[in-house]
């Protein structure tokens with residue numbers, strides 16, 4: 061393990077979350093097995109790739125996460141693929157990280173876990189803690205969590221603590237608590253063990269279609285884009301593949317500290333105190349993993365893009381209405397970013413591009429309900445008339 065801030069190196073240690081010297085973020089440097097090949101693997105989902113996942117696990121806490129469908133586009137562009145993370149057990153990619161982080165926690169005898177969250181981490185943390193039979197606490201920005209995610213946390217059973225302010229306030233509280241009180245295991249993405257699970261997204265894509273030209277990822281706290289990049293680089297190290305895709309990160313206009321830094325050529329992110337966007341999962345003003353994300357984007361020769369809320373909501377409807385795929389607003393930022401990247405010739409229509417659809421549309425019923433559609437209060441005897449009118453209208457054009 062190596063600290064990204066001060067360069068301090070230590071042996072692999074699942075108790076090590078932040079740098080013991082400076083409190084900075086740690087990277088887990090994996091030396092992949094030299095004889096690794098996909099052919100020898102058994103099972104499906106995250107633990108199929110256990111040989112590539114660092115750490116030792118006395119106990120594995122799993123709800124059969126991962127193994128999600130990679131759906132080829134029919135109507136947007138046939139070279140576009142959607143990695144549908146919404147079908148994970150709690151409806152987002154967070155489950156991939158949570159199975160590894162909670163397994164690390166119980167394998168090291170922790171009895172209590174905590175996470176700050178915009179919603180999806182909370183739902184996943186609560187579910188995996190329940191599965192493990194340990195206690196969980198979650199810290200949420202009050203009034204800023206999509207209904208489906210809040211309801212999940214209630215159902216899975218956890219202690220919900222709501223703070224005034226944004227996610228960043230909740231995150232700050234959890235980081236401070238972890239530094240002061242080492243007996244509680246943190247499940248946020250500054251915990252590098254979570255990213256070990258999330259990197260399996262890269263393995264699944266490669267196993268199914270080879271290495272794509274580009275991967276487009278919505279960026280909030282910025283752990284996932286790094287995790288996926290890490291997965292692709294480790295396949296190269298293992299001798300399984302020869303290249304990595306360009307990593308393209310997408311942020312929402314009102315919460316784009318990393319993307320704005322890229323656009324302005326700044327080496328450090330332009331943090332904001334009041335992030336705002338309909339895409340609540342990426343409504344983050346001070347992403348803790350910014351250094352990791354910038355490394356992934358730079359080293360893969362990718363880029364960062366900014367999209368507006370209107371572009372996000374249009375993309376959400378396009379996914380649903382052109383492809384039949386339901387994604388929450390943050391996830392739809394991937395498609396909004398794809399459109400923009402095509403427009404600016406950052407990617408070309410004949411390139412193989414994978415969009416990471418991070419969470420399910422059911423997470424955020426309010427955003428789905430805002431899409432305009434025909435909805436008529438009707439006397440049943442008029443139904444036939446309406447249908448015939450619409451069918452004839454379409455035939456005539």
Ligand SMILES: *Cc1c(COP(=O)(O)O)cnc(C)c1O
Nearest residue numbers: 180280281282283284341418419
């Ligand atoms: C957590 C989350 C993201 C952002 O991932 P980061 O690793 O924080 O950048 C994006 N979309 C959804 C649906 C999420 O739950």
Ligand SMILES: [Zn+2]
Nearest residue numbers: 063066079082
């Ligand atoms: Zn350090």
